[in-house]
Amino acid sequence: MKEIQAKKCGEAMGEELMFTGTSDVVRDMREMKQWFDPTGKINYWGGSYGSILGAYLVNMLPDEVGLVAIDGIADPVLWADEPSHKWHKQWVDSAEDTYQIFLDQCVEAGPELCSLAKHGNSTASLEILLDEWFDTLISEPILVPDGSRPGFLTSGQARASVFSFLNRPNGNATDLYNFMVHDAKSSKSNWEAPRLAVTCMDSPTSEFPTAKDLAKEGLKALEVSRFGLSTTVQEPDGGCQYWAYKPRNRFEGPWNATLETPMLIVTNTADPITPMRSALRINSLMPNSTTLIVYDSPGHCSLSTTRFPTPPCVAKHVKAYFNGIVPANGTFCPNPGNMFDWQDMAKEDIDLVALGLTGEDVELAEAAMVVWDGY
DSSP states (O other), rough: OOHHHHHHHHHHHGGHHHHHHHHHHHHHHHHHHHOOOOOOOEEEEEEEEEHHHHHHHHOOOTTTTTEEEEEEEOOHHHHEEEEGGGGGHHHHHGGGHHHHHHHHHHHHHHHHOOGGGOOOOHHHHHHHHHHHHHHHHHHHHHHTTSSSSSEEOHHHHHHHHHHHHHSOSSSSSHHHHHHHTTTTOOOSSSSSHHHHHHHHHHHHHSOOHHHHHHHHHHHHHHOOOOOTTTHHHOOOOOGGGGOOOOSSSOOOOOOOOOSOEEEEEEEEESSSOOOOHHHHHHHSSSSSTTEEEHHHHESSEEEEEEOOOOOHHHHHHHHTTTTTOOOOEEEEOOOOOOOOTTTTOOOOOOOOOTTTTOOOHHHHHHHHHHHHTTO
């Protein structure tokens, strides 16, 4: 499949593929600045892969950036120095923490708010139930004749569906419960090939994995988390050996630029795919040119819990940053509460004022919900 994707992309784009890497995007940003505001600075906000772009931006063009904020931090050193099949072990470093929060809050919320809780009255019993289900699916996958793509629900797909939920813990466990009662649905998006065009132009080209290499790295990731291989479903990188074109002018660091205004780094304490250690690494490499906000929350990126109508601590600091107020390094934002408390409420039905939010907090909470809906 990866070979076919590489061939089709090559046929469609030709030599242009050599310029799809992150360093080329940074150069495009500089070119746009020259056209629109030659004497100005580049201001930027990005999350997830956008954190990679932000790290490249400030280290490639340190004198040309102004205010830069990144959220849901992927490790740019790992990204640039190691082939993609070696990324996953580090990525799932906090996945088990996120999973435990999900189980704890499901049991705490009870079966009325979390359907899975009717099958387990403690975190331990619910964890055992799901592990047994994952194991059963290895030998007894579930036939799904009425799915959008008929087939079988396998153990790997089930783990990937749970892992996907952990990235956006919005409190609605209905889809997960439907999987357990054999009502699985599948979907397919068309974003894989463009992503491969980026990661293959960013990855080193000196090492291409054998099947043994892939299995070895997969087992390493599984030692860290039961979702160690689920990342390969959500983040389908690899197959770079099949790309006819190789990158030009790859950026490989250094990653310790000095900035006029510190870059804002936002990290969740239990992000299942971009762990806090990645944020701490950038913060340590640029100690005087970054400032860190730590959000005591599960989910991928701080916006993943904007469905919870709580005071928008992170959003306040981000807004203040872009208005010239740099928060102290290590600023802490508290836990947003139980993810299942709001699962049945539509966004438009949540009365933020009645819940105690006022003025700017209401505006920021509403804006954050809109941003995340389109993220």
